[in-house]
């Protein structure tokens with residue numbers, strides 16, 4: 001597996017590095033999503049399902065027979081109907097669940113509702129993210145990009161696991177039946193995580209003003225936190241009751257996508273950005289295939305800690321891969337989550 005160190009430390013270098021990576025044919029895909037990769041009878045929880053990659057992944061998975069729980073912050077009825085229509089001939093279905101990733105109590109309320117219903121999630125996909133044009137403080141007192149991109153996915157996975165909504169022995173003692181597939185967590189990260197040269201845990205509560213120009217390196221830092229957390233979670237869930245993972249945790253960078261991620265770019269730059277994305281970036285539909293692969297492929301059953309760029313296996317940065325960093329980040333986030341739990345109760 002190649003270890004790459006790319007410069008993603010400004011908007012333009014990040015864009016060019018992404019396009020170059022996309023066009024690079026020296027490292028071919030190791031597998032592909034096949035028609036027989038079906039999701040019949042399985043429930044998928046997918047955040048950020050109202051736009052771009054998440055919306056496309058919701059359609060792809062429902063067309064493979066999945067029941068998709070579309071977790072969205074807004075009332076995305078139009079998108080819901082389209083996902084339902086896409087899945088209906090293939091036995092797929094969809095439901096809209098509202099949650100704001102910038103609000104911990106909203107995530108806890110979502111998991112409460114899932115637990116109350118007795119839901120069992122087979123695949124949880126953490127996809128929602130934001131690139132704000134400036135620093136904003138959430139109701140929980142953190143910078144919004146850090147909270148939405150890193151803290152919220154960690155809390156959501158934690159709660160789904162602790163409450164046994166994702167069946168598991170490690171945290172809930174309600175692991176899957178021997179004849180069921182291993183539950184999966186899929187984390188949408190980014191190669192931009194390589195731009196951050198340290199976790200800088202001490203910056204957790206620091207909120208400094210930034211503009212669109214500084215948003216890319218900050219975004220890379222939030223994705224470093226996310227990927228480091230995902231690696232640690234995979235380590236914690238690596239051993240179930242048998243010799244298989246209790247829950248598999250795999251991550252990917254979907255590559256550059258013609259999505260709405262740059263929605264907060266200045267209005268004058270929007271038409272240019274849209275044209276540029278349309279010409280050089282992948283469609284959300286294409287970008288969703290590796291996400292659907294990690295959710296659906298039977299050929300990776302039992303594999304955990306995969307990190308992919310599209311359909312190429314890669315090693316994450318040494319910082320994201322370090323078990324020491326993973327433990328430190330885990331402990332830091334556990335403190336926050338326990339504190340917010342007390343306030344929520």
Ligand SMILES: NC(=O)c1ccc[n+]([C@@H]2O[C@H](COP(=O)([O-])OP(=O)(O)OC[C@H]3O[C@@H](n4cnc5c(N)ncnc54)[C@H](OP(=O)(O)O)[C@@H]3O)[C@@H](O)[C@H]2O)c1
Pocket residue numbers: 047048049050051052053054072073074099100101102126127128129130148188189190191253254255256257258259260261262
């Ligand atoms: N675009 C790229 O080139 C690229 C490259 C590498 C990785 N990625 C990753 O791919 C994933 C999908 O991004 P995308 O490109 O599809 O962007 P997108 O079109 O902007 O979609 C982002 C999704 O996240 C949701 N979201 C944002 N803030 C939220 C909040 N506070 N609570 C709940 N949901 C929230 C959005 O909801 P609304 O519809 O309500 O806004 C939307 O559904 C992200 O993890 C991103 O980091 C993207």
